[in-house]
Amino acid sequence: MDKDNGAQEKKGDSTQQLKLLLIVVLLAAVIVPFLSTTMAVKSISANIEKMNSHPHGEEEKHEESKGVMVFYEPMEFLVNLADAEISHYLRTTVSLGSLTDPVHENPAEKKDGGGHGGGHGGGEEAASPKPAVFIKIKSQEPVIRDVIISVISTYPMAALVSVNGKKELKETIKLRLEKELETENISVYFTAFTLQ
Numbered sequence: 001m002d003k004d005n006g007a008q009e010k011k012g013d014s015t016q017q018l019k020l021l022l023i024v025v026l027l028a029a030v031i032v033p034f035l036s037t038t039m040a041v042k043s044i045s046a047n048i049e050k051m052n053s054h055p056h057g058e059e060e061k062h063e064e065s066k067g068v069m070v071f072y073e074p075m076e077f078l079v080n081l082a083d084a085e086i087s088h089y090l091r092t093t094v095s096l097g098s099l100t101d102p103v104h105e106n107p108a109e110k111k112d113g114g115g116h117g118g119g120h121g122g123g124e125e126a127a128s129p130k131p132a133v134f135i136k137i138k139s140q141e142p143v144i145r146d147v148i149i150s151v152i153s154t155y156p157m158a159a160l161v162s163v164n165g166k167k168e169l170k171e172t173i174k175l176r177l178e179k180e181l182e183t184e185n186i187s188v189y190f191t192a193f194t195l196q
Helices: 002-052 055-066 132-139 141-152 157-161 163-181
Strands: 069-071 075-080 089-099 187-195
Touching: 075 141, 089 132, 089 141, 132 141, 132 163, 141 163, 157 163, 157 187, 163 187
Parallel strands: none
Antiparallel strands: 069 089, 075 089, 089 187
C-alpha cells in the first residue's frame, strides 16, 4: 500500500506541477503581449510629445495664433535654368500663402454683414476671408509670374538639386514678391518640383 500511496503522491505532484506550469505559460502568453503593447504605446506617445515640444513646432503654433494660413491658387511653371553647356529646366508648381489679418481683410467681403444663409456673400468667401495681399496677387498675377520665372531662370540645375538650394530659391522668390507687392505677409511653397 505504501507503494501505491507513493505512486499516487508522485502522480499528484506531477499533475500539480503540470497545472502550475500551464498557468504560468498562459499568464505569460497574456501578460507579455500586453506589456509590449503598453511599452510601444508609451514610446510612441513620448515621441509625439517630444515632436510637439520641438522649438519649430512652437513657432508654428505661434504663427497660427496670429491668423489662419490661406493659399492663393497654385501656379505652374516650366522654366529653362541658367546652365550654359547643357539645357536643363525646372517644372514646378508654386503656391503662395498668407496669414489672415483681420485688420487687412478684404472690405468687400465684410460688406454683407457676415450674415448666414443664401444669396450673395453668404458662401465660401464670407466663411474664409482672404488676406488683402491676395487682391494684389490677383490684380498683378502676370507681374508675379514674371518675377518667379526671372528668379528661377538665374539658378543652375546643380544649385537646385540640394535642399539648401531649394530653400534659397524659395527665400529669394519670397523676398522679391514681398518687394513687388509691398508686403511682408507672403509665404512660398513648392507643391511640385521636377528638374530635368
